[in-house]
Amino acid sequence: MPTDAHVMLREFNAWLSVDFHAPPDLMAAAQDAIDGCKGWPMHTEQERRRRLIALINGKLKLNKDPMRSLLDGAARSRIFPNYHDKTEILECLDFGDERRFHHWLAQSGYENSLALQFIPTTASESLERFHQLLRTGRVNRTDARSCDLSERQTEIFRSLFGSFIFYAFPAEAMHRHFNHDCNAIYRDNYYQHLLAFHAQALHRDSALVFLRVTQEMIDGLTKIDLRDALCTFICDTYDRLANHCVLAVQLPPFRDGKEDGQWRLFSDIVLYAEKHREVHLKTGYFRPREIERATSEHIPSLDTSKARFDLANEGYFFRDCFILLTSGDITCRCDNQPGDILLLFDKHARDETLIPCPACRSRNVAGNSYPALGIRGWECRNPICPDRSAFDRGNRYSLSALIKQEAIRSEADQIPEWSLRRWKLDLISDIDDNAVPDMLIRHYSLHGDTVIFVNGTCRTQEMHGRRIVHEIFDPTKAVKGMHEKFQSSALFDRFVIDRMPVANSVAALVPHRSQDALVYHGDCFEVLSRLPDASIDGAVTSPPYYNARSYTTWSNIYCYLYDMYNSARAVYRTLKPGSYYIFNIFDYFDNENGIVFSAMGKKRMILGAYIINLFRRIGFGLEGNVAWYKGKVEGKRNYNQGNRSPYYQAPLNCWEHCLIFRKPGGTSCAYQFPVFLDAKPVYKIVRGENVLGHTAPFPNAIPELLISRMHTGMCVLDPFSGSMTTGRTVHQHGVASISIEILKEYCELGIRLLEKETQASLQKDLFA
Ligand SMILES: C[S@@+](CC[C@H](N)C(=O)[O-])C[C@H]1O[C@@H](n2cnc3c(N)ncnc32)[C@H](O)[C@@H]1O
Numbered sequence: 166m167p168t169d170a171h172v173m174l175r176e177f178n179a180w181l182s183v184d185f186h187a188p189p190d191l192m193a194a195a196q197d198a199i200d201g202c203k204g205w206p207m208h209t210e211q212e213r214r215r216r217l218i219a220l221i222n223g224k225l226k227l228n229k230d231p232m233r234s235l236l237d238g239a240a241r242s243r244i245f246p247n248y249h250d251k252t253e254i255l256e257c258l259d260f261g262d263e264r265r266f267h268h269w270l271a272q273s274g275y276e277n278s279l280a281l282q283f284i285p286t287t288a289s290e291s292l293e294r295f296h297q298l299l300r301t302g303r304v305n306r307t308d309a310r311s312c313d314l315s316e317r318q319t320e321i322f323r324s325l326f327g328s329f330i331f332y333a334f335p336a337e338a339m340h341r342h343f344n345h346d347c348n349a350i351y352r353d354n355y356y357q358h359l360l361a362f363h364a365q366a367l368h369r370d371s372a373l374v375f376l377r378v379t380q381e382m383i384d385g386l387t388k389i390d391l392r393d394a395l396c397t398f399i400c401d402t403y404d405r406l407a408n409h410c411v412l413a414v415q416l417p418p419f420r421d422g423k424e425d426g427q428w429r430l431f432s433d434i435v436l437y438a439e440k441h442r443e444v445h446l447k448t449g450y451f452r453p454r455e456i457e458r459a460t461s462e463h464i465p466s467l468d469t470s471k472a473r474f475d476l477a478n479e480g481y482f483f484r485d486c487f488i489l490l491t492s493g494d495i496t497c498r499c500d501n502q503p504g505d506i507l508l509l510f511d512k513h514a515r516d517e518t519l520i521p522c523p524a525c526r527s528r529n530v531a532g533n534s535y536p537a538l539g540i541r542g543w544e545c546r547n548p549i550c551p552d553r554s555a556f557d558r559g560n561r562y563s564l565s566a567l568i569k570q571e572a573i574r575s576e577a578d579q580i581p582e583w584s585l586r587r588w589k590l591d592l593i594s595d596i597d598d599n600a601v602p603d604m605l606i607r608h609y610s611l612h613g614d615t616v617i618f619v620n621g622t623c624r625t626q627e628m629h630g631r632r633i634v635h636e637i638f639d640p641t642k643a644v645k646g647m648h649e650k651f652q653s654s655a656l657f658d659r660f661v662i663d664r665m666p667v668a669n670s671v672a673a674l675v676p677h678r679s680q681d682a683l684v685y686h687g688d689c690f691e692v693l694s695r696l697p698d699a700s701i702d703g704a705v706t707s708p709p710y711y712n713a714r715s716y717t718t719w720s721n722i723y724c725y726l727y728d729m730y731n732s733a734r735a736v737y738r739t740l741k742p743g744s745y746y747i748f749n750i751f752d753y754f755d756n757e758n759g760i761v762f763s764a765m766g767k768k769r770m771i772l773g774a775y776i777i778n779l780f781r782r783i784g785f786g787l788e789g790n791v792a793w794y795k796g797k798v799e800g801k802r803n804y805n806q807g808n809r810s811p812y813y814q815a816p817l818n819c820w821e822h823c824l825i826f827r828k829p830g831g832t833s834c835a836y837q838f839p840v841f842l843d844a845k846p847v848y849k850i851v852r853g854e855n856v857l858g859h860t861a862p863f864p865n866a867i868p869e870l871l872i873s874r875m876h877t878g879m880c881v882l883d884p885f886s887g888s889m890t891t892g893r894t895v896h897q898h899g900v901a902s903i904s905i906e907i908l909k910e911y912c913e914l915g916i917r918l919l920e921k922e923t924q925a926s927l928q929k930d931l932f933a
């Protein structure tokens with residue numbers, strides 16, 4: 166048996182018919198690993214050869230096509246292998262091990278017909294393709310940086326040779342060598358190893374916290390005390406909740422004077438939860454000076470000493486807001502009863518605990534990456550790790566992903582199909598008291614966890630293998646003034662800033678035939694500043710959803726919120742007292758660019774919560790939130806990739822906010838709005854082409870919410886009018902309109918559509 170790295174290198178070169186001169190650092194690491202395995206039997210020559218071919222297959226992804234056809238075949242039989250199944254299938258293919266595949270098929274209970282699809286690449290094919298790659302260096306892999314051919318060849322050789330050494334011995338021998346903890350107790354299973362040596366990072370003592378805000382809490386406390394108590398609870402829970410776990414808060418509908426208390430509280434809770442921790446972030450990705458510069462450029466009157474860009478606002482990550490209906494189907498709801506809302510937040514607190522590499526167990530890892538904010542990513546630096554990529558990049562992993570992946574294996578954690586189907590959308594009907602705790606436990610905790618129910622309705626101590634600790638919400642713990650302190654913190658000084666209109670600017674009216682549908686081309690803040698006070702009877706709009714579309718974009722969320730705040734101030738001034746402003750917005754996914762600029766900052770946005778906060782600061786009352794139900798929307802968000810275990814599930818977001826604001830005063834009666842609006846989104850793409858000319862029109866049904874409650878002779882404003890859906894809809898109802906749009910082509914598009922529709926309706930009347 167060769168026990169010398171040089172002999173192993175000769176073997177490697179001979180078997181692959183190559184001439185790799187391994188550099189000294191690699192040779193030293195190889196020799197060290199071989200010496201570290203002294204006393205352990207090396208695999209036989211035949212086995213070493215077999216493993217080398219499997220390594221080539223795995224690293225160069227040579228079984229990609231066979232794997233794809235196998236998965237396609239499985240999908241046709243409605244079989245969706247999970248993460249571990251896929252890993253196993255791929256290993257069977259890479260080792261060309263049909264027996265192992267049959268064994269796995271029998272164990273997994275999948276159809277035997279899948280065996281017919283098992284067509285791995287052969288050893289000679291593997292070698293041929295390997296040599297082809299060495300000749301051309303041509304690859305189509307994302308982890309391959311561009312480099313010249315000889316460098317590429319060296320990367321491939323290094324990666325293969327290091328892994329070849331690892332694979333020459335039993336994994337246990339290598340694990341013991343690379344991680345001395347393994348000599349104290351050896352756990353074959355990596356996760357068991359983590360539990361044995363990194364228990365604190367994995368503790369599951371408060372692995373889910375679920376707070377039900379009850380009617381008694383709402384009735385028994387002043388609203389200020391309620392807010393303080395909830396902020397205190399959210400803050401304390403952050404320390405107590407296990408990392409990468411979920412806080413859930415259920416809120417019933419209630420009125421707070423003339424306002425909608427539930428949606429106001431939604432805004433306060435969501436903002437506080439996401440932003441309540443002010444931290445001096447020391448990480449390299451946080452570049453406060455750049456954020457300050459970009460914001461100052463956009464907001465000339467920004468007071469940087471108050472805005473404190475040196476502080477990062479952190480907290481939970483808003484995940485979802487479910488609307489829960491007790492009965493019926495939204496499409497036939499006539500009782501107009503609002504439902505509870507269920508807010509879900511993730512805790513991802515940066516944790517620097519060093520987690521050894523799952524493949525080689527080495528502690529020689531670098532922690533310089535974050536796949537998402539708060540989630541620590543590690544990269545293995547061991548040159549002898551078997552999971553190095555073809556181009557010699559270290560294995561990358563995170564604790565959060567490892568926890569999720571472990572649960573896939575656990576039979577007790579599998580979520581029944583009916584539950585996955587029931588919670589497929591974020592608007593759900595037929596919800597009773599048990600449905601929410603049942604879903605939370607199944608979808609957002611693991612078997613064996615301890616979970617905390619605060620004000621829970623069920624009294625059971627155990628559910629689906631989780632221990633439940635029941636607590637009663639204690640308002641006496643509230644820190645007085647906590648909410649107010651947050652509301653006046655530096656965060657808001659970054660965007661709650663009054664803008665001054667440009668002196669002597671003119672509002673540019675776009676001429677066209679219809680006198681009662683005024684169209685202005687320009688920035689709505691500037692145009693509105695030219696219009697008289699209290700002159701408009703109502704407003705409805707859908708603004709740009711931050712950077713969702715290319716027509717207008719902002720450097721960061723502060724610049725966006727400043728513009729939203731100021732356009733809303735301008736609308737407020739021009740509205741008559743007592744008028745309504747309906748604001749359609751969606752909590753979609755993007756990077757706020759307030760902490761980090763790269764993709765790791767992408768997350769669910771909290772636009773609805775921000776808007777409610779800003780509008781209330783201006784003076785608007787929040788009368789309600791009409792949930793625009795878009796029907797069975799398409800999307801990939803609920804695609805769990807065959808993983809039916811906790812933390813892989815997310816609903817499709819099927820509703821958007823239509824926030825109902827009202828300017829106080831006036832003598833007019835309050836309008837009654839529905840709780841839901843069931844309207845299909847505008848289908849603008851036909852055979853890949855946008856037939857409408859605007860990328861984000863809303864359906865007529867949204868402006869109709871307001872217009873149907875107004876009288877002829879009134880005037881409606883849309884400050885972000887796009888293709889003029891509002892202007893065109895009100896026209897049909899005999900109501901005048903003011904449309905403001907920053908892009909000339911959209912002004913022209915709106916006018917063209919208006920004229921076409923007016924013409925069509927004239928002709929219809931003529932022939933009626
Ligand atoms: C979501 S779209 C509105 C779509 C519209 N509801 C419709 O049905 O066509 C938002 C529009 O606001 C416009 N916009 C962005 N910033 C603006 C500003 N400062 N003033 C006026 N319009 C603006 C964009 O060009 C875009 O057309």
